Amino acid sequence: MSNSKSKAYVETTVLADALLKPDTPKQSRALAALARYGETLLPVYSIKELKAGALGHFAWLHDKFVQTKSLADTVQAMSSMNPYFLAGRRSTALEALAAATRLLVAGSDVTGDYMSRDSEDADRYRLALAKLIVLSWKKRRKLTHQTIQELDCYIEAAPRTDKTSGFFDLSPQHCSVEKRCSLEGDLKAPQAKELLIALRDAIPESSSRVEDRNRRSVLNQLIRQPQKHITEEECRWLGDAIFAFFCPRDAVILTTNMRDHVPLAEAIGKRAEAP
């Protein structure tokens, strides 16, 4: 039920579930959660992360179908990057993907040779991915009541395909290196230092995760060397800390990544909720 007084600050994982996981329980949960709040706010930082992450993965897969023109070869390529598809599971995955394109109507399945069937399946997935990438981008700002915290350093260009190669061009996926980080001013405001210290301290110093180490390092830099400008890469490393820092006081961070967001949010007196 909608609570007209509640506000949600929508993090990237929820945006990805709502846009890129059609007809799944995750999408249903994300959409139901967005309907639950009286006001939903989407920071442009979430859009930037979506394009650099989940949308980028789908674009890679789309391009792999363009390159190989084969479902079997694409699954093989995936197997080299992902343990899920290794060895025994590869053939299962290939069968599942091929079976998912079959229409169970008598007389419809005129069997072609393996090569043409494999190429047809590849085209089906290529087109489905292209459709999903383009339409999800189109819908990104329509999911929430408001899109907030525009980033002057980031150009929100629509995904497009190269007419010659057929590959997706998602550029720019990151902020412009020529422009000063739009968030830097707020992060370096005098009253921000206390928040930055609390955020840094919420990340265990002993953590072996690369993302934790990088995030701590940038937070330390902001605290100790505020005169130093934040690079595009450092802005990305801040990641989850950005959501905790910029989430309005009267809103909750809506995320599926509770493990990372809860400690950060709580360290500065804010809250994170799962869909």
Add this chain to the structure above:
Amino acid sequence: MDVTPIEIPSKISHSQPFVPDTGFKALPGTESSSTPPEEEEHRSTVGSLALAPVIEIDKLYSAPEESKSQLITALGLLADSVELLAQARIAAQKSRLMDADRYTQRFEAILPALFRCRKIGDGYAVVINSLHFAAINKRGEPLNLNQLTTAWRILRELRNKPFVEFEQALEYVEEFEACGLRVDPPIVSELLEHLEHEQ
């Protein structure tokens, strides 16, 4: 139970010969009376060209040789599809739901052949592919009247403009989604999750 026999259009054939046509008349489902409003408006405002000789659809569009035969096949199959969906709509409107579904099944059986004509273009292919996955995701459940009407109308437009741009084709796909058809491959979101695990 009284079941009305279904008359299948006699001209359904994947190797149907091409009928020279502007795409606006003659073939089932694309008669001048069923021309979309924007086409009628276009024809009524071309002045002296309104009396010009009709242009065959394969001359109207500069199709490469490779896709020309697919275009000819697709136009025939699209005409068959439009006719079957029109019959399904009529049956559904009269609450002859079983008949409506039988016409729909025959239409769905044409979808793989329509997809094999995908060299016509990605715009054409994404419309057909979306209907294909919509049929799979229905898992045998019949299309309702609104869905039948949307598919019928869009395929009729596709037959008139088979070289539709990809972006415009996506507007058709959005219409499929708006009437409750689920047009994505059932497994596509799992692919994303596996790719995310790699990160």
